Amino acid sequence: MFLKYLKWKQAFVPKGYVSASEIGNEIAQNKMFMQGTDKKGQPIAVVFGARHFTCKGDEFKRFLVFSLDKLCSRIPDDGPEKFTIIGDLKGYGYRNSDVRGYLAALSILQDYYPERLGKVLVINAPNIFMTLWKIICPFIDKNTRNKIVFVDNKRTKATLLEEIDECQLPEIYGGKLQLVPIQDC
Numbered sequence: 001m002f003l004k005y006l007k008w009k010q011a012f013v014p015k016g017y018v019s020a021s022e023i024g025n026e027i028a029q030n031k032m033f034m035q036g037t038d039k040k041g042q043p044i045a046v047v048f049g050a051r052h053f054t055c056k057g058d059e060f061k062r063f064l065v066f067s068l069d070k071l072c073s074r075i076p077d078d079g080p081e082k083f084t085i086i087g088d089l090k091g092y093g094y095r096n097s098d099v100r101g102y103l104a105a106l107s108i109l110q111d112y113y114p115e116r117l118g119k120v121l122v123i124n125a126p127n128i129f130m131t132l133w134k135i136i137c138p139f140i141d142k143n144t145r146n147k148i149v150f151v152d153n154k155r156t157k158a159t160l161l162e163e164i165d166e167c168q169l170p171e172i173y174g175g176k177l178q179l180v181p182i183q184d185c
Helices: 002-012 020-028 059-073 099-112 127-139 153-163
Strands: 032-037 043-048 083-088 117-123 148-150
Touching: 002 059, 002 099, 020 059, 032 059, 043 059, 059 099, 099 127, 117 153
Parallel strands: 043 083, 083 117, 117 148
Antiparallel strands: 032 043
């Protein structure tokens, strides 16, 4: 698996990293933010699904690699080698439904960043996303699927506080931290 990763990384990211200048359209969507850490010491990213729009070519894949590399660089040496994602789908609609992009993202995550995902907390999931989820779900391996938690809208803050201390939780969810755009980390 490691050799497969190295071969892919050399081909897809020949410089060894993705620069912000290569993914300007994705960054301009202002859809991903870095936060503190969860109760296990894992770095947190907040992703706003309603800010994602289908893009042509490999830019979204490069944005994903850029983001995952940023997240992985924040993993402490002495803790679990995983990260947590808060996926906020408030305002998500048809225009954000990028099945190809989501499948590419899952493939990159599963194939080239295996076992890095600790948990995804999906909040504010509308019906259209749940329909899309039924289409995508069979393409996700069972281990990854078990890490995805759909949070009841009435218990959002309480559920997030089970995983994240208030001092590490974004202000928009009742915590103390301001959101930091991924490119500023």
